[in-house]
Amino acid sequence: MTAPLLTVDRLAVDYSGKGRRVFRALEDVSFSVRPGETVGLVGESGSGKTTIGRAILGLVPAAEGRIAFDGRDITHTRRRDRRALSKDIQVVFQDPYTSLNPSMTVEAILSEPLVVTGWTRRDAVARVGELLDRVHLPADARNRLPREFSGGQRQRIAIARAMALKPRLIVCDEPVSALDLTTQAHILDLFTEIQESTGVAYLFVTHDLSVVRAVSHSVVVLYRGRIVESGRADRVTSTPSHGYTQRLFMSAPVADPVRQRERRNERRHLARQEEVA
Template sequence: MTATAPLLSVDDLEVEFKGRGGKRFQALKGVSLDIRPGETVGLVGESGSGKTTIGRAILGLVPPSAGRITFDGRDITRAGAAERRSLAKDIQVVFQDPYTSLNPSMTIADILAEPLLIQGWTRNDAHGRVRDLLDRVHLPSDASSRLPREFSGGQRQRIAIARSIALEPRLIICDEPVSALDLTTQARVLDLLVELQESTGAAYLFVSHDLGVVRHISHRVTVLFHGDIVEQGDVDQVTARPEHPYTQRLFMSAPVADVAEQRARREQRRQLAAQGEK
């Protein structure tokens, strides 16, 4: 990637949640990252690392307790409802579960047209755009009259992706978008995301627990552990030659086809975990 000004900057972001008995839990502890136009930054970590919280803070779904979020030079850290509606044209999201992210009572045409109509498109123009969107995610045009339950998980995620690009956003938050899919379908959806990025120029923040998946799609990678960034860098460096013990454990957790290598990785992972507990 060439050096350009960041599209999104997250600076010293902190997020706290209230737990049982009023006890405070700090989910993010001064996290900083940036995403350039047309770039994919992979955000990887295990459950509880805080990776999804970053995406939710960018979307305005959780309030930061400290820090700053800047989009295209504009401070959106505490953007109000009206500003968030305006930002929807530029920042979209693909959620993890394609079975629950689509309204089961709406046709695919209505699901895809909804964000367009909210932004003031005419119904005729919106439905023309729906046909284009279905073509771009490689679904037949007759899919528009059907309901979400008539599609497989991979097809539903394609519909969710089509919805996310309907307004031609500049940034898409991809929150574990392939984790609910089988391996073959995962690869196809990842290839689709790469294809769409090449044609639209959108930037992605790609959230995942799987270092192998992140390697497939990202330009740079940020590794999160218990709300702290422990490693950042170029995708080849972080996913093939990780330096931090936690990233090395994630690397060793990735499945491989060779049984002997898988056994060796399992033993290395056990040793790294034991070292971390000392």
């Protein structure tokens, strides 16, 4: 079996609250991501899933535990080394508009990380053309500003920027939650297409089990900073064993209003059972 690309081992993260009180956002979180694999991190707001991504990216410090990338401990990597690591680990954020500089053209946005890491201007411009083609945007998009694109197109630009340096892992932080359902489906298909052609691995952060089902090989379910269930995506998203995962599953909308009402009632029943327990 292929060795893990990313290993998170017993990770804990603390945040400082009012009066110097410490809030533990994550506790004893362990999982791994293999090359070419998508692991979905799923949970409601406040579950800690985004904090995991931020810890991997070095944006919040780990209080306990270890994060390793390709066998190397990156838990407390210095800023200079973290910049070098950005060639291998990239991120796609939730809101494609706020993550793109509104005053820069698409070509400038996509070529910036290339030029900073030593690419010649000519090679960077050629790479921009390749990236636009990969995310199915027209060549003339390079001369336009982010505001001239739809939300789905802006997310394609953000994905292209993340792919610019040919990373081995991309942290996807709710990358489709701001999009309508049809556009979501197109962007999820694009993520799958890119993975199949490049072998990149994804850590896919979302609150939506239906999104996880569409793209993930395995799933980690978080509740109040702890893992409550994990396993193969087809099993966790179809026959979840933990009550919290079952409620998440029931929360996903369905087209049939009768079935939707039944699921809502089932979710309330599960919540009452947990309160009694």
